[in-house]
Amino acid sequence: MNVGFDFINNKLLIRIDGDIDHHTCDEIRSRIDNEIMRRNPKNIIFDMKNVNFMDSSGIGVIIGRYKLIIDKGGLAAMINVKPPIKRVYDICGLKKIIPIYENENQAIQKI
Amino acid sequence: MRIDNEMKLEFLSKSQNESFARSVVAAFIAQLDPTIDELADVKTAVSEAVTNAIIHGYECQNGHVTIVSKIMGRTVEIEIKDYGKGIENIDLARQPLYTSKPELERSGMGFTVMETFMDNVEVDSQPGMGTTIRLIKTFKSM
Numbered sequence: 001m002n003v004g005f006d007f008i009n010n011k012l013l014i015r016i017d018g019d020i021d022h023h024t025c026d027e028i029r030s031r032i033d034n035e036i037m038r039r040n041p042k043n044i045i046f047d048m049k050n051v052n053f054m055d056s057s058g059i060g061v062i063i064g065r066y067k068l069i070i071d072k073g074g075l076a077a078m079i080n081v082k083p084p085i086k087r088v089y090d091i092c093g094l095k096k097i098i099p100i101y102e103n104e105n106q107a108i109q110k111i
Numbered sequence: 112m113r114i115d116n117e118m119k120l121e122f123l124s125k126s127q128n129e130s131f132a133r134s135v136v137a138a139f140i141a142q143l144d145p146t147i148d149e150l151a152d153v154k155t156a157v158s159e160a161v162t163n164a165i166i167h168g169y170e171c172q173n174g175h176v177t178i179v180s181k182i183m184g185r186t187v188e189i190e191i192k193d194y195g196k197g198i199e200n201i202d203l204a205r206q207p208l209y210t211s212k213p214e215l216e217r218s219g220m221g222f223t224v225m226e227t228f229m230d231n232v233e234v235d236s237q238p239g240m241g242t243t244i245r246l247i248k249t250f251k252s253m
Binding site for chain 2: 019021022023029053055056057059060061063064083084087088091092
């Protein structure tokens with residue numbers, strides 16, 4: 001499991017690499033929360049390009065980070081979402097709160 | 112229905128075994144040549160059931176989880192069993208967004224994901240005895 005970060009226009013790009021399940025979610029959560037604390041971004045963008053598997057444990061992590069950022073007046077978005085991840089995202093009703101954009105440029109412009 | 116193939120897997124309730132368990136089941140059912148979506152659906156449902164056994168059944172203590180999977184024609188049945196705490200109220204546990212452990216930042220969507228991705232989800236549980244989740248799915252004809 002690897003989580004990389006980029007900081008562009010006060011937005012934190014969170015690049016998750018690997019499966020997101022109960023086993024990996026603790027590490028992902030703490031890495032993201034540390035980075036949010038350190039950088040204090042306005043908005044966050046999850047780059048899911050290298051995520052091939054996510055179950056409802058991952059949804060818990062995503063919603064948790066979403067709550068963190070909206071409590072500070074920010075927004076969250078997702079990019080590069082593959083079909084199996086999109087299915088879990090749809091079932092869990094995430095589209096009401098976290099929009100998906102085609103790519104990084106679009107997400108950076110929109111939120 | 113005639114059983115065409117069957118496998119049994121047993122492992123310790125460690126979270127690192129979640130990806131192992133779903134990968135083994137995916138490899139077993141691959142002989143039915145499911146679509147990529149069907150395979151992803153089964154992997155996700157198995158992951159939810161195994162995660163439930165580890166977090167809720169054994170509350171992250173050591174115990175054994177068994178998976179028995181059977182192939183009958185184009186239908187696959189996957190039974191995930193733990194010998195842990197059991198579920199007091201199955202109907203409540205199956206409600207979307209319900210979690211008995213809100214402090215763990217759980218989404219409460221595990222059963223909803225299983226029910227959406229599989230054709231049928233059966234739950235047998237007795238407090239103090241453990242839980243068996245039976246996942247059933249028929250793959251579309253080739």
